[in-house]
Amino acid sequence: xxxxxxxxxxxxxxxxxxxxxxxxxxxxxxxxxxxxxxxxxxxxxxxxxxxxxxxxxxxxxxxxxxxxxxxxxxxxxxxxxxxxxxxxxxxxxxxxxxxxxxxxxxxxxxxxxxxxxxxxxxxxxxxxxxxxxxxxxxxxxxxxxxxxxxxxxxxxxxxxxxxxxxxxxxxxxxxxxxxxxxxxxxxxxxxxxxxxxxxxxxxxxxxxxxxxxxxxxxxxxxxxxxxxxxxxxxxxxxxxxxxxxxxxxxxxxxxxxxxxxxxxxxxxxxxxxxxxxxxxxxxxxxxxxxxxxxxxxxxxxxxxxxxxxxxxxxxxxxxxxxxxxxxxxxxxxxxxxxxxxxxxxxxxxxxxxxxxxxxxxxxxxxxxxxxxxxxxxxxxxxxxxxxxxxxxxxxxxxxxxxxxxxxxxxxxxxxxxxxxxxxxxxxxxxxxxxxxxxxxxxxxxxxxxxxxxxxxxxxxxxxxxxxxxxxxxxxxxxxxxxx
Numbered sequence: 263x264x265x266x267x268x269x270x271x272x273x274x275x276x277x278x279x280x281x282x283x284x285x286x287x288x289x290x291x292x293x294x295x296x297x298x299x300x301x302x303x304x305x306x307x308x309x310x311x312x313x314x315x316x317x318x319x320x321x322x323x324x325x326x327x328x329x330x331x332x333x334x335x336x337x338x339x340x341x342x343x344x345x346x347x348x349x350x351x352x353x354x355x356x357x358x359x360x361x362x363x364x365x366x367x368x369x370x371x372x373x374x375x376x377x378x379x380x381x382x383x384x385x386x387x388x389x390x391x392x393x394x395x396x397x398x399x400x401x402x403x404x405x406x407x408x409x410x411x412x413x414x415x416x417x418x419x420x421x422x423x424x425x426x427x428x429x430x431x432x433x434x435x436x437x438x439x440x441x442x443x444x445x446x447x448x449x450x451x452x453x454x455x456x457x458x459x460x461x462x463x464x465x466x467x468x469x470x471x472x473x474x475x476x477x478x479x480x481x482x483x484x485x486x487x488x489x490x491x492x493x494x495x496x497x498x499x500x501x502x503x504x505x506x507x508x509x510x511x512x513x514x515x516x517x518x519x520x521x522x523x524x525x526x527x528x529x530x531x532x533x534x535x536x537x538x539x540x541x542x543x544x545x546x547x548x549x550x551x552x553x554x555x556x557x558x559x560x561x562x563x564x565x566x567x568x569x570x571x572x573x574x575x576x577x578x579x580x581x582x583x584x585x586x587x588x589x590x591x592x593x594x595x596x597x598x599x600x601x602x603x604x605x606x607x608x609x610x611x612x613x614x615x616x617x618x619x620x621x622x623x624x625x626x627x628x629x630x631x632x633x634x635x636x637x638x639x640x641x642x643x644x645x646x647x648x649x650x651x652x653x654x655x656x657x658x659x660x661x662x663x664x665x666x667x668x669x670x671x672x673x674x675x676x677x678x679x680x681x682x683x684x685x686x687x688x689x690x691x692x693x694x695x696x697x698x699x700x701x702x703x704x705x706x707x708x709x710x711x712x713x714x715x716x717x718x719x720x721x722x723x724x725x726x727x728x729x730x731x732x733x734x735x736x737x738x739x740x741x742x743x744x745x
Contacts, residue, residue, distance in 0.1 A: 294745050299625050299708050300566050303685045304728040306712035310744035312704060315349045315635045317385045322637045324576075325352040325389070326611075326630075327545055327590030331377065332358025332394070333405060333601070335594040336610075337618040338377045344612060344620070345386060345591065348627070349634035352387045354544065354587060356443065359424050360396040360405045366420070369427055382435050389438035391480070392425055392463055407602040408447045411459050418459075422466050429470035438475045439467055440509060440544065444482035446489075453491035461496065464504040475506035480544055482511055484524035486531065493535055502537045507585075509544030513557035516679040517575035518658060521582070543579050547572060547589035547609040548680075550624055555596050555605030561679070568609075569629035569707050570680035570732040574658070576633060577672060577733050581643060581660040588630055592620060625707075632709040639741050640672075641665040644696070649673065652690035657729070661696060669696035670737035675729055686728035693723045693736075703727060704735040704742065711742060 293308055295301060326348060331338050345353065355377065362369050381388050395403020401414030402421075412421045428436075441463045442456075449456040464476045479492065496502050510528065512520040529541065548571035552562040572588055579586035593610035595618060596603040611627035612620050640662035647661035649671050656677040662670045673691055703712045705728070714736075715726040725736060 295710060296628055296708065298623070299628055300684045302705050302708055302710065302728065302730070304712070305688070306703065306714050306728050308710055309702065309713050309739075310711045310742075312632055312635050312709045312711060313743045313745045314347065314631050315743075317346050317349055317351060320349045320351060320634060320638060322349070322351055322634060323585050324350045324634065324637065325354050325544075325585075325587035326350040327547070327587060328353040328377075329356050329391075329545070329590055330594045330596070331373075332356045332361045333599050334618070335596055335598060335607075336592050336614065338380070340614075340618055341592045341612055341620050342380055342384075344623070344627070345381070346384050348591075348611075348631050350588075350630075351385070352389060352438075353381055353591075354391065354440075355388050356391045356393055357428060358405075359392075359394065359421070360398070363396060363420070363424055364398065366398060367423075369424070371428075371431060375431075378432060378435055387438070388436055389440065389477075390428070390432065390436045391440040391443055392428070393442045396420070396424075406600060407444065410448060411442060411445065411456060413455075418462070422462065425463055425466045426470060429467045429474070433471050437471075437473070438477070438506075439464075440477040440480055443480050444511060445479070446481050446483065446485055449492070450485070450488055453488055454495045457492045457495035457499075460492075461499065461501045461504065464501075468504060476504060477507040477509040477542055477544065478505040480509045480511060484510075484512065484528060486527065489528065489531060493531070497535045497537070502535060502539055505539055507540050507542040508532065509542045511545040511589075512543075513546050515558060515561055516676070517571055518578055518676050520575075521578065525582075525584075541584060543584050543586045545587055545589045546575065549608045550610075550613075550626065551608050554608045555603040556607040556609065559605075562682075564682040565625040566682050566684065566707075567680040568624070569626035572611075572626055573629055573633055573706055573733045574674060574676065574680065574731075576630075577660070578658065580637070580640060581672075583643070628709065629707045632704075632706050635709070636704060636706065636735055636737070636742070639664050639737055640670055640735075644669055647671070647693065647695045650692045650694075651729070652692065653687070653729075658733075659691075661693070664737065664741060666738075666741065668698055668738050668741075669693075670735055670741075671696070672733050672735055673727055673729055674733040675731045678731070680731050684730070686730040688726050689729040691725045691727045691729075691736075693725070694721060696723060698723060698736075698738060700739045701725070701736050702739045702742070704737060705732070706735055707732045711739070711744060
């Protein structure tokens, strides 16, 4: 009883006393639930907790953002130990021209070497973005978000030399590149100039490493006219083949809104150019606290809603076969610079203090860690399986083949943006055309695994699923590794 009272006194658990029964009391005290998480309020029977997967156990194509190191808003070496535990296999970095070349023609790559070498030694693959500018050159641009790209002949030549030096230095370690961060913030009247700048950068990289995969654009938002201008220029010059991806950074309060509002229109526009170029979600995430710095900061947020948002958006990408990223590993101290963002950006999965020290893992860290542990089980979309929710409202549902002859499916309430609540609704869900042997329910946010009612009628299964505004996964128990 004393231990129980201690749990109730811990945030965020104490508020659940009034919300309903806490599952860990009902004969499950020996199951190692994470008391740093707000436990889901459900009557379903808890049978275990999924174990995290190490990098050596995963085969995902996920990326975790490790940006702003070029401006010292975060410190890689203070969070690097947390990367391997997360299980994500790629990191996105900004290369920092101005941090590397402080004297014309003299490069000091020590800071970037230490990051790339450490990541590679851990089995993590870095992809490198060549931005921002360098004010030591006239017309060289600046180091901040939204700054213009190099424009004078001297600056462009210096840019080429720096990019080439990086491509040579990191060949064999860096295989994926991106040209610039969110250029559409300012290229409305410079679309063709930016397209030419993108081409020259990609050609420098390809001259060193012909097999390099390069992403263009890294769009901050969906601006159809600007997109059309840049793509038309690349197409007319016959240079689209330089690029493997187009990347984008769309931020929507309700994460599912981005597909109809932005992603699908972008794909429709892209079809006009008859290119094999793919799309890649290169940056987006939610804050853990409202009214701080950066995108989505005007809303109220909590660690609970941040974690839900991350899961919903990443799994929506997976269901559409879009390579995806979560932004970002730790909070970033933007207020230290003269940047477009004036406050701490608290989109990190890790909380940091004002000196870039890591304070603790947030709830979203565990949510994403749990997602990585089950990511590989959802091998590909099962197009011949239908999932029907027997309740009013709006729900996301996706069925997958697991690669073992069985199926899995996801369901969550997507009717609004994630909220700071952990109470579920037992909901009937019917699945047709799927194969299960011993199906259980995984609350991905907490990692808790539940036994739920399930009945089979011919080719149909009917489940009573604890549904809420965070994804739950129904999958065969034997595919899970439990603590």
